[in-house]
Amino acid sequence: MANSTKSKNGENVLEIKNLTVSLPKGADREFAIEDVSISIGVGEIVCIVGESGSGKSVTAQTVMGLNPPDQLKPVAGSIHLNNESILDVSQERLRQLRGERMAMIFQEPMTALNPVMTVGDQIAEMLEIHTNMSSGERYKKVLEVMEDVNLPDPKKMIDSYPHQLSGGQRQRIMIAIALALEPDLLIADEPTTALDVTTQAQILDLIKDIQKRHGTAVMFITHDFGVVAEIADRVIVMRNGHVVEHGTVDYVLSESTEPYTRMLISSVPSLTPPKREPIIKGEPILETRGLEKIYGSLGLFGRGRVVHAANQVKLEVRRGETLGVVGESGSGKSTVARCIVRLVDPNGGEVLIDGNDIAGLSQKGIRPFRKDVQIVFQDPYRSLNPRRTVGQSIIEGPMNFKVSKSEAIDRAAELMRVVGLSPDALDRFPHQFSGGQRQRICIARALAMEPEILIADEAVSALDVSVQAQVLELLDQVRQEFDLAVLFITHDLRVAAQICDRIMVMKLGEVVEEGPTASVYADPQHEYTKLLLDAAPGREVDFTAAVTG
Amino acid sequence: MLTYLIKRVLSVIPVLIVVAVIVFLMLRLTPGDPAAIIAGDAATSQDIAQIRDKLGLEEPMVIQFGIWVGNMLTGDFGDSFYYKRTVSSMIADRVGPTVALATFTIILACIVAIPLGTIAAYKQGSWLDRAVMGMSVIGFSVPVFVIGYMMIYLFAVKLDWFPVQGYQPIADGIGGFLYRLVMPSAALSIIFIALIARMTRTSVLEVLNEDYIRTARAKGLEESKVMTRHALRNAAVPIVTVIGFAIAILIGGVVVTESVFVIPGLGTLTLDAIQGRDYPTVQALIMLFSVVYVLINLVIDVIYTLLDPRIRY
């Protein structure tokens, strides 16, 4: 079973054999992908899984012929679509095949749609290119496909521009474009990665449903094993441009003996929280009461747009405790963090640091408290000043508080060891480090202030899953070592389950549920929490257990 | 939409006030008696007393400013003591050639530059791209009066294809009007061709990296339609912006070009007024040019709303 490249019914829509694509000179390796063989049969969903740099997207774009020809050149192997070799056909024929026989949807539905063209026109364009329909026929067909992807009120939406739609609706439009001509092959490149978890669940359902109804072959690219468990018939694992393993979804998820696959799967955090002793002792070191933040203003004519990003938010964190704030985009979770660090000024309520209200303090008045609260941001590539050495970044804070330079450097060297990096690295610049390493440096910078409270604002969200696990482990380790109160902000329920003592769920600026992690996950009280947990992809599979068990 | 338009029109007011203050202060902060400077060298002491009275020079600065702006708003731009005429009547006489030259130039520049820039972007790195970029850097570097004289020398003196200098009003026949406008417009358009071609190339290149271009190609759309329907349409906003900024350079260029080709427009009027130290005329012309610049950019902002549905108010 593990080595079967044949699909269920023997006839393959797509047949990639020993494909090798070269990278331009001066890249870190010679080939983007090497000796890759993949086949996809009628009505089959094949997931290609891998971390960044695995070559999964290059594979997809090579099939579509969308790679820049001067940079990524297929140098060996073949690609057959319905037994037609698409590496050999003319540009004209390839253009015909795109849209008619194969179609693609992308990660960012906002940027993948032309912002100055109505969505209806963008769907109709597909028909205009490949069919001889009259404009009236096209209009009818567009409405039909829009209905097919469950878009509400197609007659009204047909004249909308992309920015007027939600992320999920945009992705549905993309799918409508791709499926307008009922292609044999649909390539989906991380189509749900940019979406919220509840939207992701809907889009995955839609793809499954359409694939069933039309019998489309689907090549589905993802980094998320939860999504794989949800949607795949067969799985191909890629790493550094090579296929590491392929097999059926059941085999790969639960029986695989390939070490890399097992490492990836075991890094996926479990949705079941581990047992943690509740922390009840002591006064809260961080507390907010009735925290309010409103963005936007009423405008000159009273018609401005107002977003209530934080509405009466109340939270408490004790020393040694991790409070998780969970929510989708627009829930206000990051606003709460930024109010506490006073990167934005709250409109009302109290922010108490060890009993002192800092919500109304001026930027000057807040400086003494800056030592106590530190924050780690999401984007490891923008969190460190590229022009300053790692050491300079770490000692900046302590030196603001009159610590001598030599003392600050000694402390920085010690912290580098704490976060698992060599102290020699202090003289290096951020670009010499990987994303995970940079996130460790950011943690060291925060710790250099000897804070009481550490806020992690989506601090592991931008990292590959294997690196994510390591950074999570580090965060938990420093919490224990320094007896920190941690406010952990995330959109990812799996991550939150692993690290948080208590969970707070936010929606549209309001706290909808709060409680010990285990009880929130086992017995969610609020409808929205239930919805979130249900939407988590691959919730039936416990990855950690699957591999070790 | 209407709210936005009203807001945008109102936002012109502070800019024009700043311009008026600058123009007003330029004269008042210069050492010497403003009345004497305005009256010019040929004025009598009676003239000076009359100006002093009309401009309220005995009053505080703020009131003087108010009087000056008030006069302008009622269409009274003052009197030229140099020409012994009202400034507004002189401007009315000279406005035609300038409008003709500027309009002709900008149309010519767009017709040449936008296709050039688009092709250069599409063929990025090719010899064509290099040639367009090379020509554009030269276009930036050679001043308009040098280009003007080179054209006069080549096409008028040596080849005798065009008249050396001069202007003919459109009323005296459209043929002669256009015939005499060709060289000045061509000379003046060089820098705009350079500017607009470059901006077009840059913004089309930027757009070509966007995901929706990949989507369009994934649909199987022909390259020519990818360029026009998706790329150029999205690149339009920065191109139109640069045309707006170019209006300021255009006005400066008009002054020089009119001087080189001896065209009796507002540019030569400005230079004559400066040389004749005819300050009421100079002040009025600067105000006029600035208002034109601000208004054209206002119109461009409104055009944005047609080009890009994302711009909301």
Next chain:
Amino acid sequence: MAIEAVTPDLTEDSSRQSGWSRLFRNVSALIGGGLLILIALMGLFASSLTSLDPTEINPSNRLKSPGHEASIRDDDGNKQKVIAHMGTDSLGRDIYSRVVYGARISLIVGIAVALASVVLGTVIGLVAGYFRWVDAVVMRIMDGLMAIPAILLAISLVSLSGASLFAVVIAITIPEIPRVVRLVRSIVLTIREEPYVEAAISVGTPTHKILWRHVLPNTISPLIVQGTFICGSAILLEAILSFLGVGIPPETPTWGNIMAEGRDFFQIHPHAIFYPAIFLSVTVLGINMLGDGMRDTLDPRMDRNI
């Protein structure tokens, strides 16, 4: 947890460090820089390159063609034959000498304007970008300044304050300042949103240190590029002012003045316009090519800022 070995990733070199070395391999920058060095050397050694005084009027040598042999008297009163390589103007002055000396004025104006507008514009832009209430006022003033066409503003300023080198530099600097302010302000507005600036705020770094340490360094490359282009346009504007007769006093040898003087006899003696025109254009071309090269190598973001 094991200590990870940090392997420097050399393939992903930051643009800041390799920018200068790439600059020295950029063809456009090399040609432009080379042309500029030649012009600068010409201006520097003007007195050794010429044998005639650029301001000396010689009525017997009026309007001679290039290559004319002129006779002059040296300090001892002896007659000497000298070749006027580029001919003479209507006052009999040697155009070659005037062109060579003209490089000095052009470069002085270009560099002075670039430095003055960049320094003033940066200070204003930093303050405007970081403090909201200053921003509103300053940007309205800048909008107003930008609404007045640069040539007109400069012409009026010079004509009001009297023609002199200093007045010309000031008059050209003022209309350039708003462009620098807008550039610096837009960089400040982008950089202040960067997480590393927010991190610096949250470790208690005072505002002046944030501006100095984290914001200002980001403006340097764009400002070098912008300053180069300003230098070029200032040289052009100075030439235009002189050419229109409202710049530096006409006896001073500047390229614009030589051309202004040659206008009336242009159809018979075009050399009085063409020689200075070539030097002017080559100088500005050199500067613009250098600027283009720097923009491509030091600061790819600047693309949109023409």
